[in-house]
Amino acid sequence: MPETALETVAIAGVGLIGGSFALALRQAGFRGAILGVSSPRTIARALELRVIDEGVALEEACSRADLVYLAGPIHSILETIPRLDALLRPGALVTDAGSTKSLICQAGARLSRAQFLGGHPMAGKELRGVESAEAGLFHGRPYLLTPRRPEDLDTPAAVEFVEWVRRIGAVPKILAPEQHDQVVALSSHLPQLLSTALASGLGRQDCGADVAAAAGPGLLDSTRLALSAWDIWRDILDTNQEAILAAMDLFADRWKELRETMAHGVLEEDFRQGRAFAEMLRAQRSNNGDTSR
Amino acid sequence: MPETALETVAIAGVGLIGGSFALALRQAGFRGAILGVSSPRTIARALELRVIDEGVALEEACSRADLVYLAGPIHSILETIPRLDALLRPGALVTDAGSTKSLICQAGARLSRAQFLGGHPMAGKELRGVESAEAGLFHGRPYLLTPRRPEDLDTPAAVEFVEWVRRIGAVPKILAPEQHDQVVALSSHLPQLLSTALASGLGRQDCGADVAAAAGPGLLDSTRLALSAWDIWRDILDTNQEAILAAMDLFADRWKELRETMAHGVLEEDFRQGRAFAEMLRAQRSNNGDTSR
Numbered sequence: 209m210p211e212t213a214l215e216t217v218a219i220a221g222v223g224l225i226g227g228s229f230a231l232a233l234r235q236a237g238f239r240g241a242i243l244g245v246s247s248p249r250t251i252a253r254a255l256e257l258r259v260i261d262e263g264v265a266l267e268e269a270c271s272r273a274d275l276v277y278l279a280g281p282i283h284s285i286l287e288t289i290p291r292l293d294a295l296l297r298p299g300a301l302v303t304d305a306g307s308t309k310s311l312i313c314q315a316g317a318r319l320s321r322a323q324f325l326g327g328h329p330m331a332g333k334e335l336r337g338v339e340s341a342e343a344g345l346f347h348g349r350p351y352l353l354t355p356r357r358p359e360d361l362d363t364p365a366a367v368e369f370v371e372w373v374r375r376i377g378a379v380p381k382i383l384a385p386e387q388h389d390q391v392v393a394l395s396s397h398l399p400q401l402l403s404t405a406l407a408s409g410l411g412r413q414d415c416g417a418d419v420a421a422a423a424g425p426g427l428l429d430s431t432r433l434a435l436s437a438w439d440i441w442r443d444i445l446d447t448n449q450e451a452i453l454a455a456m457d458l459f460a461d462r463w464k465e466l467r468e469t470m471a472h473g474v475l476e477e478d479f480r481q482g483r484a485f486a487e488m489l490r491a492q493r494s495n496n497g498d499t500s501r
Numbered sequence: 502m503p504e505t506a507l508e509t510v511a512i513a514g515v516g517l518i519g520g521s522f523a524l525a526l527r528q529a530g531f532r533g534a535i536l537g538v539s540s541p542r543t544i545a546r547a548l549e550l551r552v553i554d555e556g557v558a559l560e561e562a563c564s565r566a567d568l569v570y571l572a573g574p575i576h577s578i579l580e581t582i583p584r585l586d587a588l589l590r591p592g593a594l595v596t597d598a599g600s601t602k603s604l605i606c607q608a609g610a611r612l613s614r615a616q617f618l619g620g621h622p623m624a625g626k627e628l629r630g631v632e633s634a635e636a637g638l639f640h641g642r643p644y645l646l647t648p649r650r651p652e653d654l655d656t657p658a659a660v661e662f663v664e665w666v667r668r669i670g671a672v673p674k675i676l677a678p679e680q681h682d683q684v685v686a687l688s689s690h691l692p693q694l695l696s697t698a699l700a701s702g703l704g705r706q707d708c709g710a711d712v713a714a715a716a717g718p719g720l721l722d723s724t725r726l727a728l729s730a731w732d733i734w735r736d737i738l739d740t741n742q743e744a745i746l747a748a749m750d751l752f753a754d755r756w757k758e759l760r761e762t763m764a765h766g767v768l769e770e771d772f773r774q775g776r777a778f779a780e781m782l783r784a785q786r787s788n789n790g791d792t793s794r
Contacts, residue, residue, distance in 0.1 A: 330717040350715055381714050388715075394703055395712040399723035401759060402695055404768070404775035409755035410687055411778030419688040420778070420785050421674050422643055422681075424623040429722050430692035431782060434775035445768060456760045462702035463756065466694060467749045475697070475738060482697035482727035485704030485713070489724060492713050 214368050215240040218269035219277045220288060222246040222254045225305045225329065226279030227341025230259050232376035235343040243269045246338075254338045270295035275369060276322075278304035282312065282443035289315040289324070296322040301365035303327045307392065307440075308447040309354040313385040317356055325366050326354035326385060328392070329378060334435070347377035348498030352392075354385045379496045393451035397444060398459060401452070403433035507661050508533040511562035512570045513581060515539040515547045518598045518622065519572030520634025523552050525669035528636040536562045539631075547631045563588035568662060569615075571597035575605065575736035582608040582617070589615040594658035596620045600685065600733075601740040602647045606678040610649055618659050619647035619678060621685070622671060627728070640670035641791030645685075647678040672789045686744035690737060691752060694745070696726035 217233065219226040222244040230242045244251055244260035251263030270276060270292055278285045285306045292302060300322040306312050309326045316324025330350040333340065351373045355361050361370065361382070373380050383391060410419050419427075445452060469475050510526065512519040515537040523535045537544055537553035544556030563569060563585055571578045578599045585595060593615040599605050602619045609617025623643040626633065644666045648654050654663065654675070666673050676684060703712050712720075738745060762768050 330715055332717065349717070352715055381711075383711065383715075387708075387711070391708055391711045391715050394706065394708070395715045395720050396717055399699065399719050401763075402699060402723065403779075404772055405752065405755045405759050406692065406695060407775035407778040408771050409752060411774050411781070413687065413751075415680075415684055415687070416778070418674075418676065418680070418684045420782050422623055422645055422676075422684050422688045423782050423786065424625065424642070424689055426692050426726050427688050428782065428786070429725050430695065431775075431779040432722050433719050434772075434779040436772070436776075438769055438772040438776075441772060442767075442769070445763065449763070453760065453764060456756070456763060458706075459698065459702060460753070460756055460760070462698050463749070463753055466698050467746065467753070470694075470738065470742070470749060471746060474735075476731055476735070478701050479697055479727075479729070479731040479734060481704050482700035482724075483729075483731075485700040485709070486696075486724040486727040488704070489713050489716050489721065493716065493721070 213364060214238070214274050214372070216243065216273045217241070217275045217277060218243040218245060218264075218273035219260065219279055220245040220266060220269065221278065221280030221284065222250050222260060222338050223279060224332065224336050224338070224340050224345070226277060227254060227259045227338040228331070228343065228345035229277055229279065229305070229329075229376070231341055231343035232346055233372060236372065236375040238372070241272075243273060245269045250338055257338060257341070259338055259341055266291070267295055270300075271297065273297070274300055274365070276300060276302045278302065278306070281440065282306045282308060282447055285312055286315055289319065293319050293321055298322070299365065301325060301363075301369055303369060305329055307396070307444050309385040309388040311447050313354055313356055323360065323363055323365060325360055325369065328352040328354065328388065331378075336437070344377070348493070348496045349378055350381050350496065351378035352381050352383055352388055354383055354388045356385060377497070389448050390451045390454070393448055393455040394458075397448060397452050398455040400433045400436060400441065401456065402459070403431055407431045407434035506657060507531070507567050507665070509536065509566045510534070510568045510570060511536040511538060511557075511566035512553065512572055513538040513559060513562065514571065514573030514577065515543050515553060515631050516572060517625065517629050517631070517633050517638070519570065520547060520552045520631040521624070521636065521638035522570055522572065522598070522622075522669070524634055524636040525639055526665060529665065529668040531665070534565075536566060538562045543631055550631060550634070552631055552634055559584070560588055563593075564590065566590070567593055567658070569593060569595045571595065571599070574733065575599045575601060575740055578605055579608055582612065586612050586614055591615070592658065594618060594656075594662055596662060598622055600689070600737050602678040602681040604740050606647055606649055616653065616656055616658060618653055618662065619681075620666075621645040621647070621681065624671075629730070637670070641786070641789045642671055643674050643789065644671035645674050645676055645681055647676055647681045649678060670790070682741050683744045683747070686741055686748040687751075690741060690745050691748040693726045693729060693734065694749065695752070696724055700724045700727035
């Protein structure tokens with residue numbers, strides 16, 4: 209562990225992710241101050257639940273914090289970054305937890321008084337809000353870090369932040385912002401759209417009620433993502449259109465191939481390949497120490 | 502409860518489903534004999550685990566049973582049915598637990614000495630074999646019954662069987678065999694193929710390792726079905742090709758629409774429809790009293 213320079217952290221957006229990051233830092237031994245920037249109602253709840261030490265305005269948060277953690281929705285992160293430059297302490301580190309990275313990291317690169325390092329913790333759950341925050345949320349989960357240049361990770365502030373990411377039990381992975389957006393288009397946005405396509409398509413069928421009546425555990429798994437909130441996905445789809453369209457086209461090609469094999473051949477090799485990838489995912493997860501469902 | 506005529510049940514194929522049906526019957530108060538027809542190794546395990554009372558050959562099972570429950574793989578059910586006619590007690594009921602119903606019910610209709618009533622319990626889990634059998638497997642789960650004619654449900658043997666299906670906690674649903682196969686093509690076979698297509702497609706990507714490293718809970722849900730065993734799916738795909746191809750084409754159309762909207766519009770309405778269907782499924786499940794994951 210490097211000498212600790214991190215004394216004050218400001219969390220902008222004290223919801224599930226921001227609140228969990230605050231709790232995780234504390235549990236991992238962080239002894240400095242944790243400031244929260246959120247609506248008055250959220251701040252009151254966060255203080256009550258001892259998630260943050262103090263609720264302050266963005267201006268005050270920036271004037272005091274060594275680390276500013278932007279955990280709101282993507283559009284709010286994009287609106288907030290340009291306002292920070294006049295407010296930040298020189299040498300501060302700004303990071304975020306937004307689900308897409310190219311546009312956010314472009315905005316971050318325009319900061320002159322502080323360093324920006326994009327992040328994306330691959331954690332979440334069905335419930336939202338500070339009430340659902342938990343110190344263990346990041347445990348065993350990948351934490352994607354998206355420096356625009358590899359040397360962005362070498363500054364003292366970045367080195368210390370990455371060390372805290374490890375200390376909260378997450379597994380840091382480095383990807384360039386554009387590479388990140390292509391990877392999550394496949395790993396996250398494509399599965400979301402498949403679930404939405406399946407569930408919305410089945411709902412339109414005349415026999416939709418019979419389909420629901422006959423649902424087994426597989427259909428429940430396949431439609432879990434379809435429950436996701438639109439307000440989060442609107443921002444994701446808006447800020448990663450190109451990579452998502454490419455992922456959708458890739459799936460359309462795979463589906464066409466599978467249909468041909470279903471009509472004229474045997475799907476054994478496709479099942480084998482699918483199973484191999486699904487097993488590889490699970491091995492990776494268990495290597496990370498992720499013991500959740 | 503009608504006067505009980507059911508004294509002896511024979512389970513052909515004492516695996517997860519057959520074994521669980523035996524345990525569930527017993528737990529629901531069935532006091533008659535439960536015979537098992539399986540490989541010597543499985544019979545030994547089933548006796549040890551007190552899943553069945555006695556292991557016998559198919560011939561003896563048929564000469565003694567009032568209810569013959571075919572719980573093997575689809576191809577074995579299809580091979581077994583024609584052999585039963587010479588062996589069954591007059592008035593016996595033959596049922597099965599195969600995942601597709603048109604071909605099986607056609608074969609069943611050719612029995613002359615006994616009645617056939619197709620069935621399909623919508624239950625299962627990742628583990629297979631009699632060691633994984635449990636009395637609660639069917640609790641709160643749909644149990645699809647597929648009479649070729651509605652009056653097939655009115656015979657005393659059928660009335661009593663349906664009563665036992667209820668007693669083991671399952672929720673009987675009536676569908677004609679062809680209707681069943683169309684419904685499960687959408688509710689079960691389509692989700693399976695989507696999961697296999699997704700996982701096999703991602704595995705082929707150059708960035709497949711990054712995708713795996715970045716996997717969150719959504720990708721784990723979406724690839725769970727891709728772990729399914731090919732030997733079970735080979736039979737399902739072989740015996741429901743037409744309905745599966747229709748379901749695949751339906752999905753391809755939905756995907757194309759979604760892609761167009763992604764490129765030129767807003768997906769809010771698709772998300773709303775998907776969520777509504779996913780919520781409806783869950784409401785249905787909780788109405789059934791299913792409290793599993």
